[in-house]
Amino acid sequence: MKATLILANGSIFSGTSIGSTETRVCEMVFNTSMAGYQEILTDPSYAGQGVVMSYPLIGNYGVNSEDNESRRPWVEAFVVRHLSPRGSNFRCEGDLGSYLKEHNITGIQGVDTRALTKILRNEGSMNGMLTCAEHFNIAQVLEELKSYRVENTVALVTRPEPEVFPAYGEEKYHVAMMDYGVKQHMIECLRRRGCRVTALPAATSAGDVLSGGYDGVMLSNGPGDPAENTAIIEELKKLYHSDIPLFGVCLGHQLLALATGAKTGRLAYGHRGGNHPVRDVEKGRVFITSQNHGYMVLADSVDPAVAEVSHVNVNDGTCEGLRYKRPNCFTTQFHPEANAGPKDTEYLFNRFIDSMAAKKGGAQ
Numbered sequence: 001m002k003a004t005l006i007l008a009n010g011s012i013f014s015g016t017s018i019g020s021t022e023t024r025v026c027e028m029v030f031n032t033s034m035a036g037y038q039e040i041l042t043d044p045s046y047a048g049q050g051v052v053m054s055y056p057l058i059g060n061y062g063v064n065s066e067d068n069e070s071r072r073p074w075v076e077a078f079v080v081r082h083l084s085p086r087g088s089n090f091r092c093e094g095d096l097g098s099y100l101k102e103h104n105i106t107g108i109q110g111v112d113t114r115a116l117t118k119i120l121r122n123e124g125s126m127n128g129m130l131t132c133a134e135h136f137n138i139a140q141v142l143e144e145l146k147s148y149r150v151e152n153t154v155a156l157v158t159r160p161e162p163e164v165f166p167a168y169g170e171e172k173y174h175v176a177m178m179d180y181g182v183k184q185h186m187i188e189c190l191r192r193r194g195c196r197v198t199a200l201p202a203a204t205s206a207g208d209v210l211s212g213g214y215d216g217v218m219l220s221n222g223p224g225d226p227a228e229n230t231a232i233i234e235e236l237k238k239l240y241h242s243d244i245p246l247f248g249v250c251l252g253h254q255l256l257a258l259a260t261g262a263k264t265g266r267l268a269y270g271h272r273g274g275n276h277p278v279r280d281v282e283k284g285r286v287f288i289t290s291q292n293h294g295y296m297v298l299a300d301s302v303d304p305a306v307a308e309v310s311h312v313n314v315n316d317g318t319c320e321g322l323r324y325k326r327p328n329c330f331t332t333q334f335h336p337e338a339n340a341g342p343k344d345t346e347y348l349f350n351r352f353i354d355s356m357a358a359k360k361g362g363a364q
């Protein structure tokens with residue numbers, strides 16, 4: 001069946017339908033990863049978005065039940081050059097095409113994803129419609145694309161109730177994970193380090209967190225514009241002014257920056273992929289990181305009395321991390337849990353463990 005992708009700038013791409021045949025309107029973004037498509041599909045940070053995979057062959061190792069990053073996929077639309085009809089891998093449990101149909105994800109293959117990616121890179125991420133309809137009114141489509149907004153996504157993806165994940169082996173610490181759209185492997189990284197993790201709904205109050213007996217708090221990744229989460233930001237102000245260790249990632253990094261007086265801004269086309277170089281200022285080293293975000297903390301808005309930039313994106317110089325002057329508090333824009341992507345920066349979980357150890361030691 002024929003499928004058509006229409007962008008808000010009027011560009012039209014034709015191809016073959018894969019997955020669901022339902023019409024979808026969403027924000028179109030591109031990802032440069034060569035692998036990890038299942039983790040991308042199930043990453044809550046993509047809620048409200050359609051993903052263009054710039055690598056031309058997708059699906060060649062199939063799908064399996066172990067690589068999901070959340071309870072279901074969140075990507076609205078999926079665009080590839082070529083979809084492998086079968087998977088070849090010892091962990092393979094099925095093919096990607098069937099997975100897209102099972103989870104009602106609208107997709108298209110046969111598209112020149114290189115040309116499409118260049119449009120999104122040069123003109124910025126923009127809304128798009130993916131449809132299998134044979135006839136459509138382009139003027140009406142463009143009007144619908146003009147009015148579409150990605151809003152209130154954190155409330156959509158967060159857990160409705162707390163959920164507890166026991167530590168692997170001896171339990172050393174109890175961590176509160178503020179679920180703004182957390183990826184499962186972020187929880188796993190803590191469990192492997194002896195942490196019991198309680199994932200909490202995004203709207204959980206600071207009072208409930210501080211009275212919960214936790215040794216530390218992680219602020220998770222998640223979707224959308226950080227500045228729209230005004231109620232969450234107010235609660236983070238209270239957490240910041242306590243002495244509990246804090247570690248924020250991606251959206252959590254942006255939210256804590258807003259809570260401490262900094263500002264955020266929109267990137268033209270975002271950082272999405274598993275190959276982004278980031279310089280750790282303190283270590284004087286560059287690490288390859290996994291990233292998925294469309295917003296950034298504006299480095300020049302950070303009060304030097306509150307925090308300092310700890311990590312910098314080598315490609316465009318944007319802020320990729322903050323180390324706060326308040327003890328046991330730091331955040332990163334990139335994903336140190338690295339699924340999918342390089343594991344170069346998992347050392348940051350060790351830093352978080354050390355901060356909880358320091359807090360416990362000081363309390364004794």
